[in-house]
Amino acid sequence: MATVTASTPRALPTGLLKHRAVHKLLLIALAAAILVPLANAQWASGSWPAALTVDLTKPLSGASDWIIDNRDSHPLFLYFFGYVSNAVVISVHAVYVVLLGAGWAGVTALGALVAWRVAGVRLALGTTAAFLACGLLGMWVPTMQTLALMVVAVLASVVVGVLLGLAAGLSGRMDRILRPVLDTMQVMPAYAYLLPVVLVFGMGVPAAVLATVVYAAPPMARLTALGLQCADKEVLEAVESLGTTARQRLLTARIPLARKELLLGLNQTIMMALSMAVIASVIGAAGLGDRVYQALASVDVGAALAAGIPIVLLAVVLDRVTGAAGDGTEGHGRAGWAYALAGTVVVAVAGRLLGRLDWPDSWTLNIAEPVNRAVDWMTNHLYSGVPVIGGTADWAGHFTTWVLDPVRDGLQGLPWWSVLLIVATLAWLIGTWRTALTAVLAMAAIGVLGVWTPALDTLSQVLAAVAVTLVLGFATAVAAARSDRVERMLRPVLDVFQTMPQFVYLIPVVALFGVGRAPAAAAAVVYALPAVVRITTQGLRQVDPAAMESSRSLGATSWQQLRQVQLPLARPALLLAVNQGVVLVLAVVVIGGLVGGGALGYDTVFGLAQGDLATGLVAGAAIVCLGLMLDRVTQPTERRPGKGA
C-alpha cells in the first residue's frame, strides 16, 4: 500500500485537479483497506492465484479440432464461409487480371492521372515515379498482386466500416454497443486475428483479405460515426424545415457534411490495410509481403528491402493522394476525369500494341547486393568494440541488465492485488471511474486467462520501450518544432519508418543488438517513434503565438520558453503522444517475439506456427487486455465521445 500512495503525488498535475485527485485517492485507499486484506487472506500468493484462473486449453483445442474435422462437410462452411471465400477469390482474381491486362504502362498512367485529378501535378509526378520504381526493383508482378488484394480489402473495409459507422452515427444505442468493440479492435495486434481466420478459411488469399478487413474497417466505422455526429445542427434543422424525409436528409445533408471525416477514414483504412500486407503474408497473402517473408529465410536484408520499398512507396502515394482529396484543394470538373480516363485507355492500348505488357526484365536494378554490403559494414563496425561508447551489443546488454531485468522482476515481484491497485489509481487519476474499472477488469482478465507472469514480462518491455520512445520522440519533436528545415528533413524519414514493414528491419536489429528483449524494444521504438514525433511537433507548433511572443518580451530564454510555456500549453498533445506511443509499442510486441522478446509475443507466434489455438488465442487476448489497460491508463478525461477522434 505504501508504495502506491507514495508514488501518486508525482503523477498529479498541480492546481485545480488536486482537490478532486485527493478525493479519489482517499476513496481508493478506503476500498483497498477493505478489499486487500480479504483478497490476501483468501488467495495469498505473489503471482496471480491459481484458484482464480480458467483453463481454456480444452475448449479451445476442442473448437479447433471441430473446425478442422467439419470444415469440408458442415453446412455452415459449405453455404456461408465457402461463398465468402469464393467471392474474395473471384474479386481479387478479377482485379488482378485487369491490372495485368492494363500492363505496366496502363497502370502507371491510371495512377498518375487519378493523382493529377485529385491532388495536382506534383503528386502525379510522384505517383509515376513510385510505380516506375516498383518496376525497376523487379517487383512489378508482386506489386500488382498486393495491389489487387488491397483494392478488394479496402473496398470491403469501406463498405463494412461505413455500414457500422452509419449504424453508430444514427443511433445512440448502436453507438454505445459498437464503441467498446471498435476500441478493442483498435488495440488488438494484427497477428492475433490471423489464427482464427486461418482456421476457418485455410491458408491463402481469402484469409488474408478477411484478416485485413477486420483490421482496417474500424477506423472507417469510427470516423463515419464521428462525421455524422458532428454535423452542423443548424444546417440539419434548415434541411429538416424543408420537409425532407429522413433518407433524403441522410443522403443530401448528413453524408455530404461528413465528407472530410469519410475521406480521412478512407485514408486511415488504406494505411491500416497496407500495414497488414506483410503480416498477412504469414497466412499466404502472396505478393510483396511474401517476398519480404521469403527473403527473411535466407537472411537477405537487401532482397527484403527491395520488396519493402514498393510497400512504402504505395503507402506514401496513397496517403498523400487521399489526404489531398480530404482537403479538397483541386477542382472537380467532369471533363478532367474524362481526359484522365481517355489518357489511361490510350496508354494501355499503346502498351498492348507495342507488346510491352510485362515489365521488361532488363529494366531492373539489383539493390540487394549493395544494401547487404552496407548493412554488413554497419553491423560489423557498430556491433562491438567502438571506442569510448562501446558497441551496440554492449548497450543492449546493459539495457537488458539494468533496465529490462529490474522492471520485469519488480513487476513480477509485486503481489497481484497491488498491481491491480496501481492500475486503478493511475487510471482513475487521469480518467474517470469508468476508465479505471475497464483498466482493472482488463488486467484481471489477464490473470484469469492464466498468463499473468508472461503478461508482466511483456508489460515491462512495453514500459521500457515507451520510455525510450518518449525521450527520443520529445527531443526530436522539440527540434522539429523550432526549425522548419529540420521538420522538412524529418518528414520523409518518418514516412519511411512508419510504413516500412517491420520484417525488413528484423535482421539488422538482431545484427546490432543480438537476440533477446533489447532488439524487440529497439524494433518497437523504431515503429512508434514517428507517430510520437508527429503528434508532439504538431502540439508544440500549435501553441498560441501570442503566449510565445509575450514570454519572449519578458526576456525568457528559449529553454525557459520551452519548459514554461510551450510544454505546459501543449500538454494535451503530449498526453496523446504518450497514449499513441503506448498503443503502437504494444502493437509490435508480437514482432518482438520474432527476435527473442519472448513472453506473450512469442506465444502468439508459437500459436500461429504450431496451429495451437489455445496458446495463440489466449496470448492474443492477453495482449488485447494489456492494450486496453494501457490505453485507459494513459487516456486523459477530455477525450470523451463526440469531441475528437
Add this chain to the structure above:
Amino acid sequence: MRVRAIAGVGALLLLTGCGAADMTKQASPFANAQGAKSVTLSVQSWVGAQANVAVAQYLLEHKLGYHVDTVRVDEVPAWDALSQGRVDAILEDWGHPEQEQRYVKDKKTITAGGGLGVTGHIGWYVPTYFAKQHPDVTNWKNLNKYASQLRTAESGGKGQLMDGSPSYVTNDKALVKNLDLDYQVVFAGSEAAQITQMRQFAKEKKPFLTYWYAPQWLFEKVPMTEVKLPPYKEGCDADPAKVACAYPHTPLQKYLNTDFAKSGGKAAAFLKKFKWTTEDQNQVSLMIADQKLTPEEAAKKWVDSHPSTWKAWLS
C-alpha cells in the same frame, strides 16, 4: 487479355453456381493467370526447403511446362493447407505424427509421397573453434562447467542455450530441466534472428550453445560440432515432460494432397520420384543463402550440372 479475364470470371461464377461452395476446390486468385497448368508448392522457412522447391519448380516449369506457385507456410499450418488443397505438395517434412494420424490415416486427404533422400537431425551444437579449445564441452555431462562462459544478458545468471523458430520441434526446456543443466533456454523467435546472432558470435569467435539441425547451409559458414546428449532410444521422447535423450535421425518425407496425387498427371509423378542427397541439397542451399543467388538461378546451376540425377525423376 481483358476478354479472357471476363470469360475467366464468368467461368468461375458458373463453376460455383448454386449449391455448396467447397473451399477445398478453390485455387489462389493469382494462380493460372497465364493459362498454364499450375502446381502450388509449400516453402517452409528454412533454406533447405527452399532448395527443394527451387529445383522442383525449375524442372516443372522448364521441362514439364507447368506454372508453379510457391507459398511460404509454417510446418503445421502447411499440413492443414495441404489437406485443403491450397498447396499441392510438401517436399520436406520433419515428422509430425499427430498430423499424419489425422490427415493421412483418418481423413485420407493427404497421401505420403515417399522419402526425400535426405536425413535430418536436430541437436545441440557449439562452434568448432570453441570445441577445439575445450574438447570436453562436446559431452552434455561437462556443459555445466562452461555455463559461466556461455552467459548473456538475456540468460541472466545461467548459460544460454539458444533455440530458434517457434515452428520447430524442440524438447529443450524439458532437456535442460531433466538433465539438471545450469542453462536458460532463450528463444530467438525466428530462424533469421537465430542465424544472424550465430554469425555475429562467430565473427568475434565468442562461444555459444545452440539448438540447430542438419543438413543446414550455415555449417559451411560457421563450422559447428554437436554436443552429445544421452543416446536416443525408440520412444524415449514419448512423454514431452520427461524427455532426457537426444533427438532422432529422421528420414525426411514428402507429402502430396490426395486429389493431386491421383489426378496431378506428370507433375504428381515427378514430385513422387523427386529424391536427392544431403550434398545436393546443401549445394543449392548455399548458393541461395550465401552467394545470394535467386532460388531460380541456383536451381538452374544445379540442374545444368546434375543431368543424370534429375533425368531419372522425369522418366
